[in-house]
Amino acid sequence: MAKAFLSGNEAFAYGVRLARPQVISAYPITPQTIVVEKLSEFIEDGSLKAEFIHVESEHSALSCAIGASSVGARAFTATSSQGLLYMAECLPYAAGGRFPIVMMNANRSTALPWNIYGDQRDSLSQLDSGWIQAYAENAQEALDLALMSFYIAEHKNVSTPYMANLDGFVLTHTYEVVDVPTAEQADAFLPKYATENKLDLQNPRNLAFSAGPDSNTIFKYKEHVGILNAKSVIQEAEDRFETIFGRRYSGLTESYRTEDADYIIITLGSIAGLVREVVDALRLEGRRVGLLRLRYLRPFPNEEIANAVKNAKAVAVLEKDISFGNEGTVYTNVNSAMQKAGINIPNSNYIGGLGGKNISSEEIKGIFDELKSQKSAVRFLGIGGEANGG
Amino acid sequence: MAVNAKNLNETEFFYGHKACAGCGGSLAVRIALKVLGENAVAVLPAGCMSAVGFNFPQLCFGNNAIISTFAGTASMLTGVEAGLRAQGITDFHAVGFAGDGGTADIGLQALSGAIDRNDDILYICYDNEAYMNTGIQKSSLTPFGARTTTTPAGKNIRGNLRPKKNMFEIVAAHGIPYAATASVGYLNDFMRKVEKAKSIKGTKYIHILAPCPTGWGVKTDETVDIAKEVVDCGLWYLAEYENGEFTLNHQPKEFSSVESYLRKQSRFKHLTAEDIEIITQSRDAKWEFIHKNFN
Numbered sequence: 001m002a003k004a005f006l007s008g009n010e011a012f013a014y015g016v017r018l019a020r021p022q023v024i025s026a027y028p029i030t031p032q033t034i035v036v037e038k039l040s041e042f043i044e045d046g047s048l049k050a051e052f053i054h055v056e057s058e059h060s061a062l063s064c065a066i067g068a069s070s071v072g073a074r075a076f077t078a079t080s081s082q083g084l085l086y087m088a089e090c091l092p093y094a095a096g097g098r099f100p101i102v103m104m105n106a107n108r109s110t111a112l113p114w115n116i117y118g119d120q121r122d123s124l125s126q127l128d129s130g131w132i133q134a135y136a137e138n139a140q141e142a143l144d145l146a147l148m149s150f151y152i153a154e155h156k157n158v159s160t161p162y163m164a165n166l167d168g169f170v171l172t173h174t175y176e177v178v179d180v181p182t183a184e185q186a187d188a189f190l191p192k193y194a195t196e197n198k199l200d201l202q203n204p205r206n207l208a209f210s211a212g213p214d215s216n217t218i219f220k221y222k223e224h225v226g227i228l229n230a231k232s233v234i235q236e237a238e239d240r241f242e243t244i245f246g247r248r249y250s251g252l253t254e255s256y257r258t259e260d261a262d263y264i265i266i267t268l269g270s271i272a273g274l275v276r277e278v279v280d281a282l283r284l285e286g287r288r289v290g291l292l293r294l295r296y297l298r299p300f301p302n303e304e305i306a307n308a309v310k311n312a313k314a315v316a317v318l319e320k321d322i323s324f325g326n327e328g329t330v331y332t333n334v335n336s337a338m339q340k341a342g343i344n345i346p347n348s349n350y351i352g353g354l355g356g357k358n359i360s361s362e363e364i365k366g367i368f369d370e371l372k373s374q375k376s377a378v379r380f381l382g383i384g385g386e387a388n389g390g
Numbered sequence: 391m392a393v394n395a396k397n398l399n400e401t402e403f404f405y406g407h408k409a410c411a412g413c414g415g416s417l418a419v420r421i422a423l424k425v426l427g428e429n430a431v432a433v434l435p436a437g438c439m440s441a442v443g444f445n446f447p448q449l450c451f452g453n454n455a456i457i458s459t460f461a462g463t464a465s466m467l468t469g470v471e472a473g474l475r476a477q478g479i480t481d482f483h484a485v486g487f488a489g490d491g492g493t494a495d496i497g498l499q500a501l502s503g504a505i506d507r508n509d510d511i512l513y514i515c516y517d518n519e520a521y522m523n524t525g526i527q528k529s530s531l532t533p534f535g536a537r538t539t540t541t542p543a544g545k546n547i548r549g550n551l552r553p554k555k556n557m558f559e560i561v562a563a564h565g566i567p568y569a570a571t572a573s574v575g576y577l578n579d580f581m582r583k584v585e586k587a588k589s590i591k592g593t594k595y596i597h598i599l600a601p602c603p604t605g606w607g608v609k610t611d612e613t614v615d616i617a618k619e620v621v622d623c624g625l626w627y628l629a630e631y632e633n634g635e636f637t638l639n640h641q642p643k644e645f646s647s648v649e650s651y652l653r654k655q656s657r658f659k660h661l662t663a664e665d666i667e668i669i670t671q672s673r674d675a676k677w678e679f680i681h682k683n684f685n
Contacts, residue, residue, distance in 0.1 A: 002397070003517075010611045022477065023469060023472045023473050023476055025465075025468075025469065025472075050476070051470070051472040051475065051476050053468055053472055053474075053507070053509075054507060055465060055468075055503055055504065056500065056503030056506070057499060057500070057501060057503070059459070059461055059462065059496075059500070060462065060468075060499075060500045060503055061465075063458060063459055063461075063462030063465035063466045063469065063500070064416045064465045064466065064468050064469035065468020065469060066462075066466060066469060066473070067456075067458070067459075067465070067466035067467065067468060067470040067471075067473060068469035068470070068471075068473030068476070069431070069469075069473070070456055070469070070470060071431070071469075071470050071473040071479075072473070072477065073472070073473030073474075073477060075469070075473070088464070089459055089461075090459060090496060093459055117415070197468070199431055199454035199455075200454065201431075201454065201479065201481070201482060202427055204451075204452065204453050204454045204455075204456075205454055206443075206444055206449035206450070206451050206454075206455050207455075207456040207457075208444075208456045208457040208458070209444035209446045209449055209457065210440075210441070210444050210445050210457075212445065212521060215446055215447075234595070244403065249537070286451050307459070310497035327624035337594055382561065387534075
């Protein structure tokens, strides 16, 4: 292992290089561009042997990756925001075909209004597309997810595409010291991709077919089981990862000082770092507060959330997203997890960071303060006012 | 020896499908796969051929075949080709079969991208001159005057008002290694072109006119005849583009009647003598261009 000073995008590209994809098809979009530029450099300097396809759009980027995956090749692509929406047709296509493509998405606001900065409305709008969705907090986790993503997606019990999300700019463009594993370590961790779900000259197949009303449900059920199976495979991948690299990840969620916490903020992505600092500061004042970071949104950590919040007095979901006409999508999902577990405590939703707006530590303290009122509410950070609707 | 009706591969790679009787598109797919052989890896977008050939558990391709998104024939072909090559596999032919809408409308961007990259793929457009799978709607390859369900022929508008998009020359303008036009009425010519494309490295494009009896309003046993007549009357032509040059493959000694060709099809039955004159004049202008610019 070697230390390197890398941005989130670069760290992810280093992770992808270690995973040795055979086909990379990508189209540039801010703030994802550096990933594909870096991978292009790796191919140019000979440190990565892959077919790099300069596609003319994001739709073709994912369509091409599906083609490559359909013949059994390891395929990677990356996008963001409008690009993710432009390729949206191909997302459930890849998932339904059980093609374990890995895609990095640089989380960015969606137009209109135009905005290139980070929020999570792009990926959360695609939550139902059948992809595993992971959210990195920092550059090290980004690199490690790049490597683990292929293991998880390609596992025969999963066979599901994997979207690794990095907050645009805040994570994609900020630099950190990152441990870069050696190729030997990476090869020891990640087996070569092998599947029977492929077009094969020795054993010709017809793939991506139609399935009418009689058989459709069973295909969809199997797709659902595949992504649910990722839960245990993520565990398996993280155990294996720790053995080889010495770093430990905590599965679908990461709990921070939640064991005895009265008030817990549930969030995802890079903002978790700031929430953790606020938790530490408030703990010094004797306040019992904690953080639950959602590392994965699909498969959804129902049990993990219930376990983390079961003794709390109130929780808040902080997310960079709004499902217009209702509430934040993460909040809806979290409430479902709590309701299923019979946990009936106040749960508020804070919509923040839209279009890259900064979320301050004061605002996070404010959330912990407001939780004491023991009322559920949906609020937009920074502009005041409730958004519960009538 | 050149491939012909006598020595054509007897193995069927596309059978048991539920295409309409007299389907010109399925004939083009069947014949092309016989020429390409068992190592063809076929990509077909949403459209007639995928709708009739891929209904689980009735899967009708004897070779490897996969449905792409409607817009994604060329981009998926690119991925298939790159994915196999990246695994050291070289003994295959990546071939796409897309209709006129999937090629000239929604799939044009991806096709242009693939030609631009000169990906080693063969793209075959089976042109039945409208969105037939969804019930005969106008595409940009629907000819002037044709009645479709979205260009109805009534008192105020007499069918489709725009001429057919010139896909052959659009593709050629990319500087593609090989492009050709063909017709299911001249299958020997088509087979020769597929065989030639098989041996050329880089992107190949063959545009084959493939009548749809359902959409054109001809009898199901007239497909080949009408596909021959469209060439004989000069409204379609057999040509190739190679090494930056156009070559005409077939010069009718004398054009057969345009009116006779049009009157056989219910999609043109509303046309007036004036409409037919417009069509005849545009044919003559096209042939003037061909004689000037094609070898």
